[in-house]
Amino acid sequence: MEYITLKNTDLRVSRFCMGGCPMGGYNWGKVQEDEFIGAIHKALDVGVNFFDTADTYGLGQSERTLAKGLGSRRNEVIIETKFGVRVGGGKTVYDNSPEYIEEALDSSLRRLNTDYIDIYLIHYRDGVTPIDDVVEKLTHLQEKGKIRYFGLSNIKKEDIDEFKPYKGLFVNCQDEFSLACRKNENDLRALQTELDLTPMTWGSLGQGILTGKYDRNSVFGNDDRRSLDIYVNFHGEKLLKNLEIVEVMKKIATKYEKPISAVAIRYILDFLPESVVLCGAKRPEQIIQNAEGTDWSLSCEDLNLLNEVSK
Ligand SMILES: NC(=O)c1ccc[n+]([C@@H]2O[C@H](COP(=O)([O-])OP(=O)(O)OC[C@H]3O[C@@H](n4cnc5c(N)ncnc54)[C@H](OP(=O)(O)O)[C@@H]3O)[C@@H](O)[C@H]2O)c1
Secondary structure, eight states: OOEEEOTTSSOEEESEEEEOSGGGOSSBSSOOHHHHHHHHHHHHHTTOOEEEOOTTGGGGHHHHHHHHHHGGGGGGSEEEEEEOEEEETTEEEEOOOHHHHHHHHHHHHHHHTOSOEEEEEEOSOOSSSOHHHHHHHHHHHHHTTSEEEEEEESOOGGGHHHHGGGTTTEEEEEEEOBTTBOTTHHHHHHHHHHTTOEEEEESTTGGGGGGSOOOTTOOOOTTBGGGSTTSGGGSHHHHHHHHHHHHHHHHHHHHHTOOHHHHHHHHHHHHSTTOEEEEEOSSHHHHHHHHTTSSOOOOHHHHHHHHHHHO
């Protein structure tokens, strides 16, 4: 496993972080809790010490399953969870208000069965609460010992000025990035340099399309979000383009004797230095394959091939 120290922290984390969205069990097709638990154990076995979740994933189910899977090993790992998306009364709203932050945090602490969160992320900005108020509250929670660090998610380069006064305080920022989705690469790089933080990529496997197991005839049930057009990686022209990318990945995977998913992960680790790759997994075998994305490098030639086909 490869490790880095997250910017502005003393946290040494694996560059492969286990993503907790599917673990919420909501709208990801058929899932089983015992397989998620097995996946968490396998992740620990292969050296993963970084786990991402959010209060909204399965409305808290992801946090509960993560706590169950980690059990007594909670203190050996870095847990990251998120606040800011508030679901209730049939509505979903963004809420970064100081009162809501502490309420959301206390609920996450309860579900995660812990008395501290290592990194607490603003999932989405609400467009209303001044960032000064959010930072003041997060700093207060840090002083209380409820959180160790805080970070960002889904922030674009045009938002950087808002965060500049707090450069050095936010430790990381998550955004979507993969061979199937390169539109945010400039944002991630700008945030990394201008705010001095660690970039993290979500949807790193293109929600599964970059593993090579889907083709143009794949069909998802109504209980799987990927059946929806907004999951563009699985529909229309974008699907065809992704399958073209997968063909190149297959050749590279054969050459290095790695699973295709490992090539998707390796591409990001090599393309975005000092980054961390988030990958969701449903069962232990997926973790084993994905962990094979670490501890090797793509040649410049292969990196260029992947850059070209995914441009
Ligand atoms: N900050 C944010 O707003 C935000 C947004 C989205 C996600 N995230 C975080 O980022 C993480 C990663 O994103 P994601 O989970 O949405 O998508 P992803 O990692 O791109 O794809 C995950 C899916 O790919 C499939 N898969 C994984 N490993 C595989 C393997 N080795 N072989 C075959 N299939 C495999 C599994 O689904 P199937 O087996 O069903 O194909 C799995 O659920 C999330 O879990 C979450 O923690 C953050």
